[in-house]
Structure formats: structure tokens, C-alpha cells
Amino acid sequence: MDNGATMHLAVSLCPGTTDASRGAEPEFDRLARFAQKAEAAGLDMVLLADAAPASGGDAANRQVPFEATTLLAALATVTSRIGLVAMASTVAHQPYNLARRFASLDIISHGRAGWHATMAQAPREAANFSRPGGFSRDDFRRRTEEYIGIVQGLWTGWDADALLFDKGGGRFHDPDRMHLLDHKGEFFSVRGPLNVARSPQDRPVLVLSGLSVSDMDIAARTADVILLEERPAEETKASRDDLKRRVAARGRDPDAVKVLMDVLPVTGGEPAGLADKLEEQFRSTSCDGFNILMPAELSAIDDFVDLVLPELRRRDLFRQGYRGATLRSHLGLGGGGDQ
Amino acid sequence: MTAASRQMKLGAFLWATGHHIAAWRHPQAHVTAGIDIDHYIQLARTAEAAKFDLLFCEDAAGLREADVGIASQTSRSIGFEPISLLSALAVQTSRIGLVSTASTSYNEPYGLARTFLSLDHLSGGRAGWNLVTSASQIEAANFGSTGLRPHADRYERAREFAEVVTGLWHGKLDGTSGSGHDGQSFSVRGPLDLPRSPQGAPVMVQAGASDVGRDLAARTADVVFTAAQTFEEAKAFYDDLKGRLAAYGRERDDIKIMPGVAPVVAETEAEAREKYEELQELIPDDVGVALLSSYLSIADLWRYPIDGPLPELPATEGMQSRQALVIEQSRRDNLSIRQLARHFAGARGHWRIVGTAAQVADELQARFEGGAADGFNVMPSYFPGELDAFATLVVPELQRRGLFRKDYEGHTLREHLGLRRPA
Numbered sequence: 001m002d003n004g005a006t007m008h009l010a011v012s013l014c015p016g017t018t019d020a021s022r023g024a025e026p027e028f029d030r031l032a033r034f035a036q037k038a039e040a041a042g043l044d045m046v047l048l049a050d051a052a053p054a055s056g057g058d059a060a061n062r063q064v065p066f067e068a069t070t071l072l073a074a075l076a077t078v079t080s081r082i083g084l085v086a087m088a089s090t091v092a093h094q095p096y097n098l099a100r101r102f103a104s105l106d107i108i109s110h111g112r113a114g115w116h117a118t119m120a121q122a123p124r125e126a127a128n129f130s131r132p133g134g135f136s137r138d139d140f141r142r143r144t145e146e147y148i149g150i151v152q153g154l155w156t157g158w159d160a161d162a163l164l165f166d167k168g169g170g171r172f173h174d175p176d177r178m179h180l181l182d183h184k185g186e187f188f189s190v191r192g193p194l195n196v197a198r199s200p201q202d203r204p205v206l207v208l209s210g211l212s213v214s215d216m217d218i219a220a221r222t223a224d225v226i227l228l229e230e231r232p233a234e235e236t237k238a239s240r241d242d243l244k245r246r247v248a249a250r251g252r253d254p255d256a257v258k259v260l261m262d263v264l265p266v267t268g269g270e271p272a273g274l275a276d277k278l279e280e281q282f283r284s285t286s287c288d289g290f291n292i293l294m295p296a297e298l299s300a301i302d303d304f305v306d307l308v309l310p311e312l313r314r315r316d317l318f319r320q321g322y323r324g325a326t327l328r329s330h331l332g333l334g335g336g337g338d339q
Numbered sequence: 340m341t342a343a344s345r346q347m348k349l350g351a352f353l354w355a356t357g358h359h360i361a362a363w364r365h366p367q368a369h370v371t372a373g374i375d376i377d378h379y380i381q382l383a384r385t386a387e388a389a390k391f392d393l394l395f396c397e398d399a400a401g402l403r404e405a406d407v408g409i410a411s412q413t414s415r416s417i418g419f420e421p422i423s424l425l426s427a428l429a430v431q432t433s434r435i436g437l438v439s440t441a442s443t444s445y446n447e448p449y450g451l452a453r454t455f456l457s458l459d460h461l462s463g464g465r466a467g468w469n470l471v472t473s474a475s476q477i478e479a480a481n482f483g484s485t486g487l488r489p490h491a492d493r494y495e496r497a498r499e500f501a502e503v504v505t506g507l508w509h510g511k512l513d514g515t516s517g518s519g520h521d522g523q524s525f526s527v528r529g530p531l532d533l534p535r536s537p538q539g540a541p542v543m544v545q546a547g548a549s550d551v552g553r554d555l556a557a558r559t560a561d562v563v564f565t566a567a568q569t570f571e572e573a574k575a576f577y578d579d580l581k582g583r584l585a586a587y588g589r590e591r592d593d594i595k596i597m598p599g600v601a602p603v604v605a606e607t608e609a610e611a612r613e614k615y616e617e618l619q620e621l622i623p624d625d626v627g628v629a630l631l632s633s634y635l636s637i638a639d640l641w642r643y644p645i646d647g648p649l650p651e652l653p654a655t656e657g658m659q660s661r662q663a664l665v666i667e668q669s670r671r672d673n674l675s676i677r678q679l680a681r682h683f684a685g686a687r688g689h690w691r692i693v694g695t696a697a698q699v700a701d702e703l704q705a706r707f708e709g710g711a712a713d714g715f716n717v718m719p720s721y722f723p724g725e726l727d728a729f730a731t732l733v734v735p736e737l738q739r740r741g742l743f744r745k746d747y748e749g750h751t752l753r754e755h756l757g758l759r760r761p762a
Contacts, residue, residue, distance in 0.1 A: 067457035073426035104420035128449040191480035
């Protein structure tokens with residue numbers, strides 16, 4: 001039972017970092033070991049960053065040679081418990097395609113997949129997607145809101161008991177338990193249904209970041225996890241309280257949305273120092289946990305897992321291991337999976 | 340030409356519970372294939388152990404059947420999204436090629452180029468993209484389109500799409516001033532933020548067989564999948580397509596033509612026939628007619644007497660080449676709608692061979708050595724049984740005849756297929 005006393009922990013693999021120690025080991029094997037290490041430590045999830053910049057300058061700094069959803073699928077086959085969340089842009093994908101991709105990832109991972117969407121437009125991304133002018137801030141917000149509604153609607157187009165597999169009777173599925181979306185909106189029209197089965201979590205976990213003040217209601221209505229950038233504790237506390245209020249106002253259980261704070265660990269710092277900082281922030285902001293922005297170096301995850309985590313556990317701030325099998329269950333979220 | 344100098348290429352075409360429309364009802368078919376990743380990992384390992392060149396996933400961004408009642412009697416309404424499926428298989432295999440279909444109508448070239456290049460990196464240079472323009476109204480309704488684009492427009496968009504994708508893969512759209520693409524359908528600045536492909540560029544595959552489709556293939560494809568019932572059809576297509584290559588400065592060997600083949604193979608011919616009849620018996624009439632209707636791009640085939648002949652059909656904006664193939668077969672064999680529907684449902688207009696390993700090998704050899712194919716895209720009736728049967732019965736027979744490799748020559752899909760690495 002998630003009683004708020006223990007924190008949720010995600011680790012992010014950041015693009016743009018370089019690893020001087022990188023030798024002949026294939027890049028995927030290195031990332032797989034990173035995810036396996038995080039899994040052995042019982043962390044809630046790994047967040048896989050993704051970026052599609054339009055300029056040559058950024059490209060040179062990229063480290064991960066994989067697009068995030070394809071990487072997630074591959075990592076799903078070499079892990080068994082940890083949640084895997086991929087960033088995917090609402091500009092780069094059509095909502096129907098993105099909904100399919102993540103429903104499929106949730107099935108491949110047996111209920112451990114999440115979609116990380118951002119409310120902030122990636123600079124210059126639109127220039128690669130036949131939208132050289134990009135979107136106005138307001139258009140982008142309304143479009144993203146509509147987009148998320150479509151994706152979440154498509155995910156539940158098939159009832160959990162729709163597939164019959166009745167060979168003798170010739171009934172593969174029950175047509176009455178398959179529902180059209182029939183969405184017609186300002187930016188999209190999507191008939192549905194998805195041609196992927198309902199996934200083990202019912203809906204893959206939705207992680208939202210890049211929120212401005214005007215995005216708070218969208219997040220309160222749709223998100224499972226909200227990431228807040230690292231700011232002074234009192235600001236984080238205010239944002240967190242505001243979000244939870246809005247969640248409740250929407251008729252949702254405030255605990256059904258987890259607010260995690262981004263943290264950039266200072267490398268070379270004392271492990272107890274980071275543990276102190278996390279404990280202090282956890283208590284003062286009432287956040288639900290942290291998203292550790294980790295350089296994709298094995299030494300960084302090793303340090304966190306081997307030195308910081310035992311300290312957090314000693315203080316009863318982090319659970320000992322996994323209690324369920326799905327990402328929703330790690331996060332203490334409702335809906336789907338093995339609650 | 341000696342057998343050792345030229346060997347056939349083989350694709351393992353994975354689709355739902357099997358290529359036979361009633362496959363899922365077969366007692367040995369794995370009915371939960373569409374939600375079971377371990378099943379696909381097993382199929383991939385079977386195909387890799389048999390030294391297949393590639394796995395191929397077909398795709399559509401929507402249901403297959405307009406009628407939900409018909410759809411519910413097939414296993415084709417749900418399945419894995421193929422990019423995620425192949426990405427998972429990429430790290431569970433080490434040699435076999437991984438080819439997925441993706442539409443030029445419902446994607447943007449930058450995103451598609453990036454995704455396939457990522458699959459290529461995950462697999463160490465084993466990815467391929469099968470370009471389709473998408474011909475179904477069902478898909479169009481999932482992408483805000485009020486209607487299907489006319490055939491010629493779809494292909495013009497596809498041509499521009501392919502040009503941008505290969506430009507990105509080859510590093511031509513490098514983000515420098517003036518290098519960007521600004522065309523009729525797309526504007527893309529570039530570059531891709533991923534390193535260059537381990538095989539130079541992912542393999543380009545196509546299946547469109549109309550005149551404009553053939554020209555696009557001659558211009559851009561490395562591999563062409565096709566449907567051909569008879570040797571003559573296969574040979575005519577092969578010669579026509581290879582003949583178009585010179586106009587684009589390419590050589591005949593730069594494209595591998597791999598017609599689909601739907602074998603039903605067993606230890607004896609009688610067993611093979613029995614297996615085939617068992618599958619045919621499982622096809623409901625309404626499902627067979629609906630499938631035929633969708634391939635003919637007409638909605639009201641059920642209005643015509645099921646034991647009568649196929650009616651005269653108007654030209655459509657759908658799949659022109661496939662339609663012509665079906666009509667020709669119905670006239671040639673004097674088939675009723677029911678007979679055609681059953682016959683067609685079994686192999687979806689592809690070439691069906693029912694027999695022993697030696698009989699199947701004879702037929703494949705005749706088309707391969709007769710200059711009608713460079714290899715074949717194998718479409719097992721149901722999974723896993725019929726892929727296992729091909730791998731354990733037909734592959735060793737082809738190897739014994741020197742017609743197929745005993746081990747992989749290289750590590751990338753381009754190496755398997757004997758394709759040049761792009762500069």
C-alpha cells in the first residue's frame with residue numbers, strides 16, 4: 001500500500017551527455033545494463049529521452065543512437081519488472097500511430113510501458129515535420145490536449161473481455177465490446193478503433209512535463225505522473241498543492257496523480273548528502289518522489305544504486321522491492337494491472 | 340549459371356495467426372498470437388535458424404474489414420504494431436533481416452526515417468522499410484482524411500516521401516543552409532540526429548505493382564514483393580520491372596524480386612492436401628466474400644449470387660494491380676464468387692503450392708531458374724506449425740539442391756540480399 005511515506009523514483013537517461021569511458025561495448029548492451037541495474041535496485045521506472053532537433057549543432061552532441069519508442073521495445077525484452085517510459089512528440093507522430101505504438105509496447109512489456117508527453121514545443125522540431133512556422137503557444141496547448149484525449153480514448157476502445165478466441169464457434173472477438181472513437185475535433189478526426197488489443201495496464205502510464213501555469217488543468221485531468229523541474233522548495237510545494245487541488249476538483253483521487261521533481265545529482269558529492277537533499281525535498285514539498293536526471297554512464301547509476309539508495313532505504317524513504325508486476329502498480333496508480 | 344553462384348532469397352512473412360483467413364480456427368494455430376510477444380520471438384528464432392533472409396511484417400493503420408461482424412470472425416483486427424514488434428525482435432535475434440511496412444500517407448518522412456534508422460541501429464544493420472501508399476478508406480478515417488487520395492496523387496506523395504527519407508539516411512539533408520527539402524507535400528530541414536546506418540542505409544522494399552508503382556520501385560526499391568499466380572505472370576512482371584531499371588541508371592541485380600508464395604507442405608502429398616482442405620473448410624462464406632470485396636475495392640459484392648460469376652467491375656482508386664489479377668483468374672478458371680472467394684481467401688491472391696517438400700522445391704526452383712523470381716516471400720498458412728514445416732522440410736531440400744544458403748554470408752540485411760552498400 002502506498003501511504004505517502006515512501007517516495008517513487010525514476011531515473012532519466014539524458015541526451016546530449018557524453019561518456020568518455022565508452023569502449024567497444026555496443027550501445028544497446030550498455031543501456032540494457034543500465035536498465036537492469038535500475039531494475040535490480042527496484043526503481044519505479046526508467047525515462048527514455050528523445051529529441052529530434054533540426055540543427056546540426058545539437059546532432060553532434062547526441063549520444064543515444066536510438067529513437068525512444070524503439071529502444072523501449074528492445075529494453076522490454078531484457079527486463080521484467082521495471083517501468084519503461086518513452087518520450088514521444090505530438091508533432092512527430094499522428095495520434096492514431098502513437099496510440100498503437102504505446103499499446104503495443106505495453107503488451108510487449110507485460111504492462112510496464114508509459115508515454116512521456118511534453119506540453120512544451122521542442123525548438124525547431126516542427127521544421128522537420130512540414131511545419132516550418134511551428135504552432136502558436138495557444139494552438140500547441142489546445143492541439144496537445146485534443147491529442148492526449150484521442151490517444152487515451154483509443155487505448156480503451158476494446159473492452160477488457162472483448163477477445164473471445166472461440167475457435168469452434170468462429171468468434172475471435174465480440175463486436176459489441178469493440179467501440180469506435182468517432183472523434184471529430186479542431187485539429188484531428190479519428191474514427192478508431194485501435195487495431196491493437198487492450199493493453200495489460202488498460203492505459204499505458206501518461207507522464208507529462210513542460211507544464212506552464214495554463215497547462216495545469218490539462219495535466220490534472222489526464223496525467224498519471226507529472227514532472228516538475230527543479231526549483232526552490234516553496235515553489236515546488238505551491239505547484240504540487242495547486243496540482244493536487246485541481247486533480248480533486250476534477251473528481252479524481254489526488255493520489256491518482258504522482259508529482260515527481262526533477263533532480264540533477266551532483267557527481268562526486270557525498271552519497272549521504274544526496275540522500276539528505278532528497279529527504280529534505282520530499283518532506284518540505286510533499287512531492288511523491290523524484291526523477292533523477294542521470295548521465296547515461298553506468299558509473300552514475302552504480303553510485304546512485306549502491307550508495308544513495310541504501311541510505312534512503314535505511315531511513316524508510318524507499319520501498320524494499322517491487323510488489324506488483326506493472327508500472328501502475330509500482331506507482332500506486334489505479335486502473336489496469338495487478339492492483 | 341551454377342547453383343552456387345546464385346541462390347534464392349527467402350522472406351518469412353509474419354501475419355496475425357497465419358496467412359490463411361481461417362488460420363486462427365485451426366486446432367494447432369496459436370490463437371493468442373496478437374498479444375503474445377514470446378510467440379513472435381519463437382517464430383523469429385525459427386526463421387533465423389533456417390537462415391531466412393528476413394522477417395516481414397505487413398501493416399495497416401486500422402481494421403481490415405469495414406463490417407465489424409466480418410472482422411470479429413477473423414484474427415486480423417488486433418495485433419502488434421510492427422515497429423515496436425521488430426524492435427523487440429531485433430535484440431532477441433542476431434542475423435535475420437527485419438522488414439516492416441509503413442505508410443507514406445499517414446506518416447511524415449523525418450519521423451519514419453528516424454524510426455527505421457533506430458531499428459537499424461538496434462539490429463546492427465538488419466532493418467528494411469516496405470513502402471506502401473495505403474489504399475483503404477478505413478485507414479483514411481483514422482487520419483482525419485475525408486477520403487482516399489487518388490491513386491496518382493498517393494504515388495506522387497510517396498515518391499517525394501521516399502526521396503526525403505533516403506536523403507536523410509544518406510546524409511544529404513544535413514541541416515546546412517540550402518540543403519533542406521521544400522516540396523509539394525513535405526518540408527524537412529534535417530539532419531537526422533542519429534549516426535549513419537551500419538549497412539549504409541536501411542533496405543527499401545516495395546510491393547505496388549501498378550504502372551506508377553513499378554516506376555517508383557525501379558527508381559527507389561532494393562527489394563520488391565509481388566503477387567503472381569502463374570509462371571507467365573511472374574515472368575512478365577520480373578522482366579518488366581528489371582527492364583525499367585536502366586532508365587534510372589541502375590543494374591538488373593540492384594533489385595531483388597520476391598513474389599509471395601503460400602505453401603502447404605507435408606511429408607506426403609495426400610497429407611498436404613488434407614491439411615489444405617481442413618483449412619478451407621474453416622472459412623465462413625461471408626468472410627471469404629468480404630475479403631474478396633476488399634481486394635476488389637468494391638463494397639457490394641455480397642449483392643451478387645454467390646454461385647454466379649464475378650460481375651463486371653469499374654476501375655477503382657484502390658489497388659489497381661491486385662484487382663486485375665483477381666479478375667483475370669476468375670475468368671480464366673471460370674470460378675463462381677464462392678469458389679473465387681474461398682480460393683482467394685486461402686492465399687490472398689498469392690501463389691499457392693500444396694504438396695511435399697520436393698514438390699514445393701520443384702515449383703520454387705522452376706520460377707527461380709526460369710528468370711521469374713530472385714527469391715520468395717513465404718506466407719505460412721498458420722503459425723507456428725506451417726513456418727516450422729517449411730523450415731524443417733522445404734529449406735533442407737532447397738539447401739540440398741544448392742538453391743539456398745546453409746549459413747549467413749554476412750551480418751547485415753544488405754549482405755544477405757547481395758545488395759550494394761550505398762555510397
